[in-house]
Amino acid sequence: MRIIDHISDLHFSRIDHRASDALLARLNADPAHLVVISGDLTMRARPREFRAARAFLDALTVPWVAVPGNHDITAYYLWERLLNPFGRWEAMISPETEPVYEDEEIQVLGLNTVSRGGLHLNWENGTIPRSGLLRLLRRLRRLPEGPFRIVVAHHPFLAPPERPDTPVVKRGERALRDLAQAGVRLVLSGHLHVGFHNLHAVTAKDGDSLLVLQAGSATSTRLRGEQNAYNRVVVENGRARWTAHHWDGAAWS
Template sequence: MARIAHLSDIHFGANDPNIVAATIDWLTEKRPDLVIISGDLTQRAREKQFQDAADYLGALRQNELPLLVIPGNHDVPLYDVFRRFASPLGRYKRYIAHDLCPWVETDEVAVLGINTARSLTIKDGRINEQQMQLIRQRFNNVTPDKTRILVTHHPLFALPIGRGNELGEAAGRHQDALQAINDAGIHISLAGHFHRTYAEAARKMVAAAGPTLVIQAGTATSTRLRNQEPQSFNWLHVQPGNQMELQVIVWNGDDFQRASHVGFVLEGDEWHSENLSTQPMTTDDSLTADHR
């Protein structure tokens, strides 16, 4: 089983330092097999904000936590027009990582990050043909027993972003991207951007999406909240191929606590869910398949 912490939209420059410290403490104590940060490390892509983000990642690495990090649209300068078009992710590459489409493969999971941040789209994202081919190529030789996970900042699906029926904009060329993730047999698609937690089988949204479970993370540390949803991140326990559990870890004003707890099972080409929130945790407060 792979234990994965999925954080997003940490927004250094508009962040709460106490919550930042609490995420480090929580992750250091729980020691996930992989920490994924799906974009928007900064608020306005300023140098000091990237320095702070780099220090944050450095603290996680110092505690020997493996990382997979991708940029978001806030990591592209908004007001510095020259830098925005001449070197949109120059500071990200300098302080965070040169690789904008990182890859991690273990005995249990294969994870690919894809950069959807662009100079021209301002807040929206886009995926291009080269990246779609990369998705196909990277997962082509992955053995069937491993869970295939794709990470983007912008969702590849039009997802609910409010309390009503309002849908957020999916990344540009998302229809072509859906074919690529179908071809690659992606099991789980992780994203952020909307500061809202959400999980649903892709088949319930798009018939041609393939066997994909869509999971959105809220903002982990930003003070820019939406729909009164508090800061949070996702805690995943992934059983190879066809089972996983998702728990949302929520900030309560003093520390992080476990909230909604949902189990998912892949049957055929569709994920089915089961609410596990009322079931007791084990003595070490970890998620296990025994809860099913």
């Protein structure tokens, strides 16, 4: 059995400090085997925000992996966004934007869905670059079969069932089919600040399903009709189950 705490959209500099402090205490008091952060650790990719995010990560007593979100690259310095978009992330959070965590029961792989923008300004909803997906599939082929496979990305691959017109990452559904064929059984994402009920299934040829689980914002004050929340995922006997935990203004419940 493996326990994973899935948090997302921390947005340091625009956080509820009580929720953040209580979340850190909770994650350490009842530790999972791994904490997975699906992007947007900062609000504007400023150095002080990265330092605050890094202090939060350093205070965790369990291993963690994180992928960047669209807020984790600058929106102000276009030369930096185009030429070195993840330089601040790599210097202050992790040298990897697509980390890999592996043990005898789980394999967790990051997929960077953040768009630099290029000649267009539609950055927010992200994309799955062909090169990134092929790199991920090659990594999966090199890993031993058997452990439960999980992919973490910032942008949602599918829209919430109750909001089917919600913009999602480009090429998301095609990527899900490829990931299912590669043995991935769970995708963790964030971005929408709307949480645990965003669940879908894609069936692979062998009959197993790939589940897509989205987390709300763990600590941001930029809420979209839902309380701050995170997911606790339990992987056991080749299946995943989860519980959403919400901040009620005084405690995580």
